[in-house]
Amino acid sequence: xxxxxxxxIIVSFLFAIGSDIRDEWFxxxxxxxxxxxxxxxxxxxxxxxxxxxxxxxxxxxxxELVLSYSDSWPTKFxxxxxxxxxxxxxxxxxxxxQKGDQISALLPQVHxxxxxxxxxxxxxxxxxxxxxxxxxxxxxALWLGLLKIAEESNLVRRLVKFVHPLIGKLFPDIPKDHxxxxxxxxxxxxxxxxxxxxxxPLGIKAMEELQKLNKNSDTASDAMCMFLAINTSSVQLLPxxxxxxxxxxxxxxxxxxxxxxxxxxxxxxISGALYFxxxxxxxxxxxx
Amino acid sequence: xxxxxxILILPIMIVGIILVGLIKKVPVYESxxxxxxxxxxxxxxxxxxxxAILFAIGMFRASGAMDFLIYLLSPVFSWMGVSPEIIGMAxxxxxxxxxxxxxxxxxxTQFGEDSLVVKMAATxxxxxxxxxxxxxxxxxxxxxxxxxxxxxxxLMADFTGIVASILISLWLFS
Numbered sequence: 001x002x003x004x005x006x007x008x009i010i011v012s013f014l015f016a017i018g019s020d021i022r023d024e025w026f027x028x029x030x031x032x033x034x035x036x037x038x039x040x041x042x043x044x045x046x047x048x049x050x051x052x053x054x055x056x057x058x059x060x061x062x063x064e065l066v067l068s069y070s071d072s073w074p075t076k077f078x079x080x081x082x083x084x085x086x087x088x089x090x091x092x093x094x095x096x097x098q099k100g101d102q103i104s105a106l107l108p109q110v111h112x113x114x115x116x117x118x119x120x121x122x123x124x125x126x127x128x129x130x131x132x133x134x135x136x137x138x139x140x141a142l143w144l145g146l147l148k149i150a151e152e153s154n155l156v157r158r159l160v161k162f163v164h165p166l167i168g169k170l171f172p173d174i175p176k177d178h179x180x181x182x183x184x185x186x187x188x189x190x191x192x193x194x195x196x197x198x199x200x201p202l203g204i205k206a207m208e209e210l211q212k213l214n215k216n217s218d219t220a221s222d223a224m225c226m227f228l229a230i231n232t233s234s235v236q237l238l239p240x241x242x243x244x245x246x247x248x249x250x251x252x253x254x255x256x257x258x259x260x261x262x263x264x265x266x267x268x269x270i271s272g273a274l275y276f277x278x279x280x281x282x283x284x285x286x287x288x
Numbered sequence: 289x290x291x292x293x294x295i296l297i298l299p300i301m302i303v304g305i306i307l308v309g310l311i312k313k314v315p316v317y318e319s320x321x322x323x324x325x326x327x328x329x330x331x332x333x334x335x336x337x338x339x340a341i342l343f344a345i346g347m348f349r350a351s352g353a354m355d356f357l358i359y360l361l362s363p364v365f366s367w368m369g370v371s372p373e374i375i376g377m378a379x380x381x382x383x384x385x386x387x388x389x390x391x392x393x394x395x396x397t398q399f400g401e402d403s404l405v406v407k408m409a410a411t412x413x414x415x416x417x418x419x420x421x422x423x424x425x426x427x428x429x430x431x432x433x434x435x436x437x438x439x440x441x442x443l444m445a446d447f448t449g450i451v452a453s454i455l456i457s458l459w460l461f462s
Contacts, residue, residue: 001423001435008344012351019352117350125346129338133331141327146302148323149309149316193297204330204429211430219434220427228426228438233445234417238293242389243414250401254410257456261415265449272444276437 016114029083029110035076035093037065039101050074056095056103063095065105076107083110085120140201147186147205156182159189170230170270171223173213180209184227191231194238203231222280226273233269234262330429337428341420345383354379369462370408370454373398377409378454382446385418408457416449 023029037045037054045054045065052074054067067077069088081087093105150156160177163185174180183206190199206227214221220228237259239251247254309316348354357379362372373395380387392409399405419442427435 001439004439005340005344008348011353012344012347015351015353015356114351118347121346121350122343125342126339128346129342130335132342133335133338136334137327137331139327140330141324144326145320145324146305148319149314150305151323152314152319153305153309153312155305155308195298195301198298198301200425201327201330203426207426207430211432216434218432220432220436220438224427224432225436225438225441228422229441229445231426232417232419232422232442233449234415236414238297240414243410244295246389246392246396247401247406247410250407254407254414257407257411257453257460258414260456261411261449261452264452265416265445268448269441269445272441273437276441280437 012118016118019114020112023113024111029113031109031111032106034096034104034106037093037103037105039103045103047074047076052077058095063098065093065095065103067091067093080107080110083113084108085116136200139197140204143198143201144205147202156186159185170226170274173221173223174210175213178209178213180206180213180223183209187227188230188235191235192237194236194240196240196242199231203227222273222277225276226270229269229273230266233265235266236262333431334425334428337424338421341424342384345387345420348383349387368454368458370458371399371405374405374408374412374454377412378450381412381416381450382419382443385421388413388418404457404461407461408453411453411457412450415453416446419443419446 027033035047037047037052039056040046040051043053043055044051046052050072052067052072053070054065056063057066058064067073068090069081077091078087081089081091091108093107096104096106098104147156156179160179160182164176164181167181167185167188168174168176171181171184183202187199187202187206190196190202207224210221210224210227211217213223237255239255239258243254244251306316309319358372358375361375365372365375377388377391377395380391392406392413395403395406395409419439423435423439423442427433427438
């Protein structure tokens with residue numbers, strides 16, 4: 001996990017640098033190549049048949065065309081602003097020369113596009129992470145509240161008795177009547193019914209119970225790995241709400257393919273977890 | 289029919305649990321609130337883990353490395369007779385849930401709901417979960433930093449799910 005995480009970041013950085021260096025080498029953004037515009041009147045110029053409102057400022061020798069943002073800007077101007085991370089802001093072109101109504105001007109230079117992009121992404125995503133977490137609070141509160149009621153009505157205990165023979169073998173480390181099994185079953189049931197929102201808080205509850213059984217508090221136990229394997233391979237017999245929303249009626253047809261694929265991935269996930277569990281037990285035995 | 293069932297389950301569960309609680313003389317309102325309180329703590333505990341995952345993946349996508357990967361893998365997919373656009377979903381699915389939704393929505397606009405690409409992408413979407421997100425949230429909530437083989441197994445399951453989706457879609461829908 002450490003290597004993959006660091007790898008993603010380092011690769012992104014290298015890619016961004018490489019991409020920007022390549023842009024400079026081949027002058028992809030054509031910095032230093034002037035564009036040609038025609039003066040229409042005091043307040044407007046035309047560029048490739050687009051009329052853009054613009055003001056000529058400065059004195060002879062050092063003049064600029066100041067373009068205020070408008071929705072009808074030609075693509076080239078919009079792109080220039082966006083690549084520089086200054087979308088929708090006023091554009092200032094440096095005038096190179098003027099022959100009567102024709103002005104030759106330079107767009108602002110475009111550099112380090114990708115480096116800027118990854119930096120923006122990093123900070124935007126950090127913000128997004130918090131938004132997601134805060135969004136989760138409501139859903140979690142709802143389901144954990146309902147779960148508490150179910151626990152106190154003994155619904156949960158009855159569910160365990162029903163489910164234990166089925167999944168007990170996958171989690172041999174969990175003692176027979178431990179609440180962990182109940183929460184795991186609830187999480188799996190929610191997943192099967194396509195209730196992703198409910199499954200997450202239930203899954204977290206299950207992890208909390210598993211953590212109580214865990215000997216090393218910062219390391220994943222075998223039961224946790226198995227639980228994760230089943231969860232991430234996604235056990236769903238009813239379509240997830242998102243899919244119903246996006247695909248409409250066509251979902252029924254998809255359920256066949258989805259169910260087949262999900263069964264295969266779950267079987268692989270469970271087998272993988274069992275295999276690595278046995279492997280890690282053997283290694284422990286060798287060191288003992 | 290399936291749609292009706294999908295939508296019915298939630299309200300039935302909610303009301304059902306509360307009714308059973310009432311019958312068993314559980315103080316439903318008070319229990320609900322005491323259970324719900326934990327929601328806040330858990331959500332906040334997850335934040336550092338989510339930040340770690342999302343910012344790494346965000347950088348990866350913004351740098352163009354992802355597009356490059358897709359470009360490298362296109363020939364393989366074209367050879368199989370599958371639209372290369374599906375690669376986007378195959379790569380993003382284990383990385384980001386909202387990203388996958390975005391890609392699916394985009395594919396639907398481009399190709400329509402009845403196209404092979406969309407059906408294949410939807411199958412991929414429904415058959416696996418976002419491994420990195422699940423690890424961040426589930427392990428993060430209890431403070432687990434060493435994941436051992438969980439990541440390996442998760443990615444194995446994802447990979448299998450994706451390959452299975454491709455093959456099954458080719459078999460059923462083309």
